[in-house]
Amino acid sequence: MAKKITKIDPVKQQITLQLQPKKRVCAYCRVSSDSWEQQNSFTAQLEYYQSLIEGREDWQFAGIYADEARSGTKLKKRDDFLRMMKDCEAGRIDMIITKSVTRFARNTVDSIQAIRRLKELGIAVFFEKENINSLSEKSEQMLTILSSLAQGEAEGVSTNNKWGILKRFQDGTYIISTPAYGYTNNENGELIIQEAEAAVVRRIFRDYLNGKGTHIIAKELSEEGIPTICGAETWQAAVIKEILINPVYTGNLLQQKSLTTEGVPFKRKRNRGQLPQYLIEDNHAAIIPQEAANAVIDIFAYRRKQMGLDDPAKCQNRYAFSSKIHCGECGGIFHRQKIYAGKSYETIQWGCIRHIKNGEQCGQKSIREDVIQRAFAVMWNKLITNSDKILLPLLEMLKKLRIDEAQEQEIGACHNRIMELTEQVHILSRLAAKGYMDPALLIERQNTLAIELVAVKKKRNQLLDNNGFDREIAGTELMLELIRKNPHVIEKYREDLFLQAIDKVIVQKNGQITFRLINRLELSESCRKGGSTRWDKVI
Incomplete structure (x- = not known):
């Protein structure tokens, strides 16, 4: 008996054409340096891909995503790549064209993860040089091999560079391309004093030894318009600290203070004993005497001990209000300040960082810490006594308005x-x-x-x-659970409740403190005399 064979034509392509007449195609381009030659290559890629995509009748141009001067080993620093992935997740792209695997990524893990995610979404990545479509059956094995080769090439170049630098560290021939502030290179690559900057360095050491803090020193230098390092807008306290602890100003050169991680993606980190360092004594002319540098180190150690910074547990979120208080006028973050230190009337207050740096940028005044604490206690007591009128109806409304x-x-x-x-x-x-x-x-x-x-x-x-309102609904449910566990009014501020319930505090210029809860509900209390809140007792 003869077998009956019926051909079943594929329907996916037919259905796809019915649902979406044209395939939305984008291109991804990248150059890893900002040299003139690479810029020309970058421009040429943009023109080529736009012409290629628009020249196909069955394709719809979905844009070009391009990262200039971005390394393929670090995915998180490639803004357009991440934007492209987000657009793919949103269903705006059906296909991606790129020049080669090395242009897509030199990191095997990131490359394969991205391709797999795109596969799940039904989005193809076509690599022109290798002629590979990521949706084909054998593509992943080939792409894994090619991505590994690309990563190996990047790691090989990095290893060779590090070996060469290490060799120059060991024989003392390494030339610093960007000398420390106060120095410059002569024609032989040796460090020589740059007098204008050296005068600023001497002033920084003198001011610190006379009792000024790094923040005050940075503020004064910025106000006087003294040129900063690397063209920054203003001096920062962290930069002042780096100058104060850098042995280069005593004529000694400490090399390999930082390191690059071995594997892709390469990361630059401070060398905290992972690798040997090389100290070259009397390498160049000193700007600061060794005795002054030693005195600065002693002051640093004393202040760290006084502030409890040698305890790692205390360094993490030192204060409950840190990074949570925002300025209602300019949006800046409030910083903690201690005024009248050592006096019987010593006070802790929080002030907008922009107002502290320049009163003309922001007119928001500082606010005492105890005022914020009492305002929270009042707000919390009002909330728990009215939770059935506020939070429960809010939860129902959020679910309806999802x-x-x-x-x-x-x-x-x-x-x-x-x-x-x-x-x-x-x-x-x-x-x-x-x-x-x-x-x-x-x-x-x-x-x-x-x-x-x-x-x-x-x-x-x-x-x-x-x-949806997933975050708001979850936050409201957590607030109700927190109130269930803490049903009684509080006589004074409780830090544990603040940390669990509050996402953000906004200090308004009209005398109000707005507390944004974890469910994004905002409740305000007045901190002015005669306002809705009395400070002599907690409601």
């Missing part, structure tokens, strides 16, 4: 279509089981339904992801 009416209808339509398609699949299965349908026609129809089902589910998920 989606707007238009999107709710669209999501409902997607739900209905998914149910219809699922039911059609079941009907087909029952018909096939009873022999009422030709097997070839059954497979073709099932494939058609499966493709549409995936497309509708993807659309529904995007609608659900793009419009």
Whole structure:
């Protein structure tokens, strides 16, 4: 008996063309340096890909994502690459074209993870040089090999460079390309004093030894318009500290103070004993006497001990209000200040960093820490006594407003279509089981339904992801649980409740303190006399 063979034509391409007439194609370009030759290459890539994509009738130009002067070993620093991945997640791209695997990434792990994620989304990456489409069956093995080779090449270059630098460290021939502030290189690469900058260095050491802190020194230098290091806008306390502890100013050169990690992605870190350092004594003319430098180190050690900074546990989030208090006028972060230190009336206050640096940038006044604490206690007591009138209705409203009416209808339509398609699949299965349908026609129809089902589910998920109040709902539920565990009014400020309940504090210029809870609900208390809050007792 002759076998009956029926060809079942692919339906995916037909359905895709019906649902989306043109494939949305973008290009990704990258150059790893900002040299003139690379800039020309970068411009040429942009022009080439735009012309290529727009020249295809079945393609729709979805843009060009391009990172200039970005290393392929560090994915997080490639802004356009990350933006492209986000657009792929949002369903705006169907295909990516790039020059080669090395242009896409030199980090094997990042490259494969990105390609796999794009595969899950049904998005192809086409590598022109290697002629590889990431959606093909054998693409991943080949891409893994090529990405590993690209990463190996980058690591090999890095190893050779580090070996050469280390050799020059050991024989004392390493030439510093960017000398420390106060020095410059002569024609032989040797460090010589740059007098204008050296005068600033001497002043920094003198002021610190006379009792000024790094923050005050930085503020005064900025106010006087003294040129900064590397063209920065203002002097920073951290820069002043680096100058004070740098042995270069005593005529000694300490090399390999930082290191580059071995594997991709390469990261620059401070050398804290992982690698040997090389101290070259009497390498160049000193700006600061060794005795003055030793005295500075002793002061640093004393102040660290007094502030408890030698305890790592205390260094992490030293204060409950750190980074949480924001200025209602300029948006700046409030910093802690101690005034009248050592006096019986010593006070802790918090001030806007921009106002501290320059009163003309922000007119917000500082606020005492105890005022913020009492305002929190008042706000908390009002909240727990009215939680059934505030938080419970809010939770119900958030759940109802999770989606707007238009999107709710669209999501409902997607739900209905998914149910219809699922039911059609079941009907087909029952018909096939009873022999009422030709097997070839059954497979073709099932494939058609499966493709549409995936497309509708993807659309529904995007609608659900793009419009929700998950964070607000979760935060409100956590607030209710926190109140359930702490149902009684508090007589004074409690730091544990503040840390668990508050996301942000905004100090307004009108005398109000606004507390933004973890569910983004904002509650305000007045800190002015005669306002809604009395400071002589807690409500």
